[in-house]
Structures are given as C-alpha cells and as structure tokens.
Amino acid sequence: MMPELRVLYFEDLEVGLSETLNKVIASSDVVGFAEITGDRNPIHLSEHFAARTPFGTRIAHGLYTAGLISAVLGTRLPGPGAVYISQTLNFRAPVRIGDTVEVTVEVAELVPERRRARLKCTCSVAGEVVLDGEALVKVPTKAEADPLAVRMGGRPATP
Numbered sequence: 001m002m003p004e005l006r007v008l009y010f011e012d013l014e015v016g017l018s019e020t021l022n023k024v025i026a027s028s029d030v031v032g033f034a035e036i037t038g039d040r041n042p043i044h045l046s047e048h049f050a051a052r053t054p055f056g057t058r059i060a061h062g063l064y065t066a067g068l069i070s071a072v073l074g075t076r077l078p079g080p081g082a083v084y085i086s087q088t089l090n091f092r093a094p095v096r097i098g099d100t101v102e103v104t105v106e107v108a109e110l111v112p113e114r115r116r117a118r119l120k121c122t123c124s125v126a127g128e129v130v131l132d133g134e135a136l137v138k139v140p141t142k143a144e145a146d147p148l149a150v151r152m153g154g155r156p157a158t159p
Contacts, residue, residue: 008078010139018106019077033064059094072105081140088133099125
C-alpha cells in the first residue's frame, strides 16, 4: 500500500472534503511495526498468547492503525508539505490480522489566519469504528510552496 501522492494547498481545502484509504492488515505489518518500535507485546506477536486474551487472537498495535491516518495526511489530504501539529485518538475496538481498515479523513474546520486544518479521522473495520479522533495540521499555501515563482512575478506551480 503506497498511496499515490496528491498535493493540496490551504486554498484547495474546504470543510467536508474527505479522503479514504483501505489497508488489509498483514501479519508482516504487525511484526514490522513491533521491530521498528520495540513494542513486542505478545498479544501482537504470539497466537498462543493472544488466544488466552479476551480478543482470542492476535491484534494489531493501536498506534499502527493510527499510523494509517498519518499515511492519508502525508500523501492525500492535505498531502506533501502538511505538518502535524496534534492528534487525538480514541481506541474503540481491536484490529485483527486480516482485517481491512478503512481510514477516512475529513476537513472539519479551517483556520485561515494560521493556515491550519482540523481534520476528523475515523478508522473502521466492516463498518465498525475501531479508532477515531481529530488531527490538527498546518497546510502550506501555494505561495509558500513555490515562493520563487511568486517573487519572480509568476504564479505558483500547480500540481
């Protein structure tokens, strides 16, 4: 899963604009996340251990699921150049190996004087919300993205 890049500038955003990404959670994703972060909790890595938990099987790290929100923010909405300011996360239900997570990010509010966008973030599996929250991101303007063109009297480059 490598989402195609789409660049949106602050001027391109409007309340209600949204983007969705779907990702099937593979065992290798969970193992890789454990290796990168050092979180080797056996509920994520050992089927034998996880079978004795209330979940009955291995589950993905909650922050791995949250990381899929970052994939949308950094590649599609708003895309390259956006800077994370903050993120709230509410973990609602587990994500199991083999689940397809649908990540939806929607513009909830724009703050023009600070070039900030407040984004509603939702991760669902088979229609059930497994994670939700809000992100605040700083979004570049077209002029900030291509200041040389603006100084030279031209217009900013468009993607």
